[in-house]
Amino acid sequence: MSGSNSIYTAINNLNSGTLNKVELIRTIKVVSVLPASLEANTQYVVGDTNFINITGLLGNNAKLWQVVINGVAIGTSTADIRLVMLFNNITTAGAYTCTNSQITQAGALSAQNVNTSFFTGIVSTINTLATVVFSSNINISPCVVASNVFRQVNASGAYARSASIYGHTSSGGFWRDATSQITSIQITTSSPSTTRFTTGTEIQLLQLNK
Numbered sequence: 001m002s003g004s005n006s007i008y009t010a011i012n013n014l015n016s017g018t019l020n021k022v023e024l025i026r027t028i029k030v031v032s033v034l035p036a037s038l039e040a041n042t043q044y045v046v047g048d049t050n051f052i053n054i055t056g057l058l059g060n061n062a063k064l065w066q067v068v069i070n071g072v073a074i075g076t077s078t079a080d081i082r083l084v085m086l087f088n089n090i091t092t093a094g095a096y097t098c099t100n101s102q103i104t105q106a107g108a109l110s111a112q113n114v115n116t117s118f119f120t121g122i123v124s125t126i127n128t129l130a131t132v133v134f135s136s137n138i139n140i141s142p143c144v145v146a147s148n149v150f151r152q153v154n155a156s157g158a159y160a161r162s163a164s165i166y167g168h169t170s171s172g173g174f175w176r177d178a179t180s181q182i183t184s185i186q187i188t189t190s191s192p193s194t195t196r197f198t199t200g201t202e203i204q205l206l207q208l209n210k
Helices: 002-014
Strands: 022-031 042-046 052-054 062-075 081-087 096-104 109-114 118-123 130-145 148-160 166-175 185-189 195-197 202-209
Touching: 022 052, 052 202, 062 081, 062 118, 062 185, 081 130, 081 148, 096 118, 109 118, 118 130, 118 148, 118 166, 130 166
Parallel strands: 022 042
Antiparallel strands: 022 202, 052 185, 062 130, 062 195, 062 202, 081 118, 081 185, 096 109, 096 166, 130 148, 148 166
16 A cells, blocks of 8 residues: 555656646627626627637737637628638738638638738638638647747638538648737638628637746
8 A cells, every 4th residue: 555655646746847727818709799697708799790809918928829719600702701810910921821721522622822811711601691600720839940939820620601512621821920929819801891700609719828
């Protein structure tokens, strides 16, 4: 018995350090009306919106961010729309590097490179007022490139407009501003004037502290 206790003690000593903890920074929900009971740490957006803004961030304090999006979108476009993520509302050419690919239910593959934003997925709204459900899981982590600390961004997601129209997407790249910490994240689309996030959209931002 004493031997077993000594093993437990040794294991506990090995695990006595402080562990990094994942923290839920914020939840954003798009609702038709405010609920009677408001949830803690939750930001509510009442009514359809073209933009979802997460502000008051301290990027230098975060080793890893995870953005989890479960969304519902309505579009009036005649073509698929890309989900867009911006940091600090910056759209300067070269501030990002991003490659996004999409595979449809028919097996068609398309790809696109952009450098003024980060594409995180697809809103498949290929007819007037189409409604689509979509998800996107995005990781944002530091990466040292030529002695500069950039943010590496990776995203994967899926979408469905009907039982017969669906697909999945993936993207990867970098936020290339090595001098400014991220203080805000904006989630929108490549055509915000014709696409809206609607009731049922929920976004969570999680952070792994240093």
